[in-house]
Amino acid sequence: MSLLVLGLILFLGIHSVSIVAPAWRDAQVARLGERVWKGMYALASLVGLMLLIYGYGLARQTPVVLYTPPPAMRHVALLLMLPVFPLLFAAYLPGRIQRTARHPMLLAVKLWAASHLLANGTLADVLLFGGFLIWAVADRISVKHRAVQHKVPGAPPGALNDLIALAVGLTAYVVFIFWGHAWLVGVSPMAF
Known part of the structure; x- marks a missing residue:
């Protein structure tokens, strides 16, 4: 630990x-x-x-189990994870998604962390995902008060950026949910 x-x-x-x-x-x-x-x-x-x-x-x-989430929380977690990859790509592809979310990467981190806290209840999960959630909330609050905003380098603004972020992000979501998570973490989120 x-x-x-x-x-x-x-x-x-x-x-x-x-x-x-x-x-x-x-x-x-x-x-x-x-x-x-x-x-x-x-x-x-x-x-x-x-x-x-x-x-x-x-x-x-x-594992040190702190709480045992109901099995339905896995479904909620999968649903919360749906916008995460498109938001990550939108951070580098200026468009409506980026403008609306303002800080799409921080929003993606918050959704990722919250969804994993809903589906997992060990001490390691709470430390990892809780730590990232607290950090993302604190960073989002601090961004509002910073004098100089450091822009994330990315593609030039374009009409297709939102479509690219959605298409590539949703494809990445499907690949990660069905294969990548099991390969990287050793646990399939689809195993209910």
Whole structure:
């Protein structure tokens, strides 16, 4: 469990610098240069991600059950997950989805985390998905108060971007639900 917690602290911690210390972040970018800052940021993110994935896998081997969700929550989770992939793609494809959601990636993280909390009740699940949910809510609130908005680089605005985000996102959803989740996590969300 300690590797999961360490990974969460490192991964969500580096992603929280703009929330808790935006002036410090900007000073580091000015001092080190944007490329060096992004390199350090990426390295810390990668190490944190690897630790939390490995730690989550270890924690799942000896689960501590906090609650047992009703089986129907799996159906609710699948439904909540439906817009997640299109929202992720819309973050990089400016269009109506991006404008309406304002921050589609944060919305995708919130839906992903909430759906998994509804369907899973171990301590590792609560730490992982609860941590991401709290972070996404905090980041969304902080975005409203930041003076400078850092744009996510992506495609130029276009009329087809929403269609592309929906088509590619829904295809990714189907692939992930039927094959990818079992391959990556070892559990099929379709096994009821």
